[in-house]
């Protein structure tokens with residue numbers, strides 16, 4: 001069952017399916033009437049380091065306020081007899097064009113992509129998606145307030161983002177990364193290694209398990225990115241597919257998310 005879900009959540013396949021199913025018809029219904037007060041971004045969260053996990057996240061921006069809804073499943077469930085604390089972040093790469101790492105990011109060849117290695121693709125922590133309190137980078141390895149606890153979870157929180165993170169999201173260069181692997185799944189020498197981020201934690205606790213780069217889910221309308229952030233949007237596979245396939249896919253995706261957006265209006269602060 002998990003395998004089937006993972007395949008369906010592969011972003012390129014999902015977008016392609018959207019386009020084939022509802023391209024021109026959906027495009028005809030685009031009205032452009034939304035004033036854009038709220039703007040929604042979405043990412044499928046795909047496994048890193050063969051974690052076997054999957055998920056998705058939706059972030060609706062209203063100014064610097066971000067209403068976040070995320071669902072994950074298949075992550076490592078327990079850690080030292082408790083629910084496994086999965087720290088998670090919005091990562092932003094300097095210069096833009098952040099994306100998710102592939103296995104080739106494993107520079108030291110130890111068999112896993114650790115967080116600094118993955119950083120070459122997704123950049124630094126800009127926001128920590130904790131369950132309460134501090135959401136800055138300073139809380140990056142605060143396992144007590146990890147946003148995800150256990151193997152499957154729904155995360156809902158409304159937080160304020162800094163300008164850098166908002167700009168990166170709008171420019172398609174911000175990635176959501178959920179960390180924490182099952183140590184038993186790792187090569188023997190990696191099981192005993194310390195995290196390069198915090199040597200009180202094992203390597204497994206901070207290595208990335210899920211990653212997805214946020215993309216505009218209402219692409220039928222013009223981007224809202226500030227003119228000062230530049231950077232362009234040429235990097236990701238997602239971008240390439242969308243640009244190549246024209247407006248039909250984008251409008252279809254927007255329509256789908258407009259429906260689910262209605263459910264979010266009562267989200268608690």
Ligand SMILES: [Cu+2]
Nearest residue numbers: 088089125177
């Ligand atoms: Cu992270």
